[in-house]
Amino acid sequence: MQVTIDDFRQLLGSGGVLAADDARARRGGIYHEDNIAAQAVLRPRTTDEVAEILRRCNAARQTIIVHGGLTNLTHGADTRPADIVLSLERMNVxxxxxxxxxxxxxxxxxxxxxxxxxxxxxxxxxxxxxxxxxxxxxxxxxxxxxxxxxxxxxxxxxxxxxxxxxxxxxxxxxxxxxxxxxxxxxxxxxxxxxxxxxxxxxxxxxxxxxxxASRSQSTGFVAIDSFARVPQFLKHMDRELGGMLSAFEVMWASFYDAVTTPPARGKPPLPGEYPYYVLVESLGADPETDAARFEAAMIAAIDAGLAADAVLAKSQGERAALWALRDDVEQMFRYGRPIIFDVSLAIAYMEQYVADVQAALSRHYPDHHMLTFGHLGDGNLHFAIAVGDTGESARRKVEESVYGPLMAIGGSVSAEHGIGLEKKPYLDWCRTPAEIDLMRTLKRTLDPNGILNPGKVFDL
Ligand SMILES: Cc1cc2nc3c(=O)[nH]c(=O)nc-3n(C[C@H](O)[C@H](O)[C@H](O)COP(=O)(O)OP(=O)(O)OC[C@H]3O[C@@H](n4cnc5c(N)ncnc54)[C@H](O)[C@@H]3O)c2cc1C
CATH class of the missing domain: 3.30.465.10 (Uridine Diphospho-n-acetylenolpyruvylglucosamine Reductase; domain 3)
Incomplete structure (x- = not known):
């Protein structure tokens, strides 16, 4: 039994189905160069329509790739020409x-x-x-x-x-x-x-x-002169803010430099002479007392030598400008197409780990560019690494340089982006055979014909 695109037109109406040519007009992902190659894009409006699509596709052993907003950074929603895309874009109520x-x-x-x-x-x-x-x-x-x-x-x-x-x-x-x-x-x-x-x-x-909703938001930006002081500053702010700490975003000098120099539009809030910068924020209930508490915590951090320099956002505009630096991830592309990493590890290992990655990369590619930043409070680091060679063997060397040192320290190859296709070869670098077997058992039980996003995360 086969599914036909006309069957789906009857089910979803003509606006619910994009045929292959229309699908090809869409990009396959936010940073993708390729467009979508698939038999069709189906755009249901209800759960019942999704259920009927899956019933038919399962009976026909037709593979389905689910599309949300396509912002994933792991090639997790890539398609092949024989696939059908199921997009949730019209289920937006x-x-x-x-x-x-x-x-x-x-x-x-x-x-x-x-x-x-x-x-x-x-x-x-x-x-x-x-x-x-x-x-x-x-x-x-x-x-x-x-x-x-x-x-x-x-x-x-x-x-x-x-x-x-x-x-x-x-x-x-x-x-x-x-x-x-x-x-x-x-x-x-x-x-x-x-x-x-x-x-x-x-x-x-x-x-x-x-x-x-919070009624107060206090935002600061600090420069720190040694890595050892970064987690000390985190502990200090968390303790002093009594549960209000809501963001702790760290930028290594490489990232700070990229987002504060042209072609980036961001202006440096602090001199660019320090190795680490932190955007720190609290959310609370009382604008006046919370702001005073936040400022006192920042001053105490400077007095204790934890922060070398600091600014406080005094308006919504200043706050937005600080966040715009952190969000200017487009600068990752200024040295050519990078490989983007999303690892996690215990903060205790972080300084040595970054040095090990840097050393491994320098051995292979002395002229590489590596931007480092992350949600450090969660042990989550991002690297954007460009080595001037986008070939497969270069990618493999770079990936091994990043993932290799993680194994001995119990880190993860994905903190938040997931595995998709891109990190699939490395899943077993941070998950045991028993863990991956259980993942496979769940997959085989719930999707015995392997029609949902086949080939992603692990092979069956
Ligand atoms: C500028 C930028 C900043 C980002 N910052 C972060 C960040 O700070 N933290 C973070 O975690 N990620 C971040 N990401 C990555 C990305 O935004 C997230 O992974 C996001 O959750 C993906 O959502 P999406 O709707 O775009 O999913 P898609 O990219 O469409 O899909 C992602 C995966 O989920 C599946 N999927 C989608 N919808 C469904 C559904 N309804 N049912 C079942 N499966 C489904 C897809 O098949 C695919 O495997 C960032 C990306 C960009 C471009």
């Missing part, structure tokens, strides 16, 4: 906001920024935030267990999803739209679909956890 219970029920295709703005309109906050907020979709955020800028305070997506609905490969709808923070009645099935990159089912609806 916010169904309900419940201010008392602090929940929002949404379809999976709603962009993250739309969710943030809808929560803010009710004096609430959806806490997950990342640079791709305008383009990524909440279903993609769940499927990658996205992290971002406020994980240190509010956790990753996993901590901000209460309930979830997903469609299994055979079309079964598993509606687990729990609204409670506590619910230990049996297995918490949502975790099968959070961070599993579309391997085990298609996420169609979600109940999100909202928080009370």
């Amino acid at each position: 916010i169904e309900e906001i419940e201010p008392l219970g602090r929940t929002m029920t949404v379809q999976a295709g709603v962009p993250l920024q739309v969710i943030q703005e809808a929560a803010a309109a009710h004096d609430l906050m959806f806490a997950v935030d990342l640079g791709a907020r305008g383009s990524c979709q909440i279903g993609g955020n769940v499927s990658t267990n996205a992290g971002g800028n406020r994980v240190i305070r509010y956790g990753m997506m996993r901590e901000n999803v209460l309930g979830l609905e997903a469609v299994l490969a055979d079309g079964t709808v598993v509606s687990s739209l729990n609204r409670m923070i506590k619910n230990n009645a049996g297995f918490d099935l949502k975790h099968l679909f959070i961070g599993t990159e579309g391997q085990l089912g298609i996420v169609t609806r979600l109940v999100l956890r909202l928080r009370e």
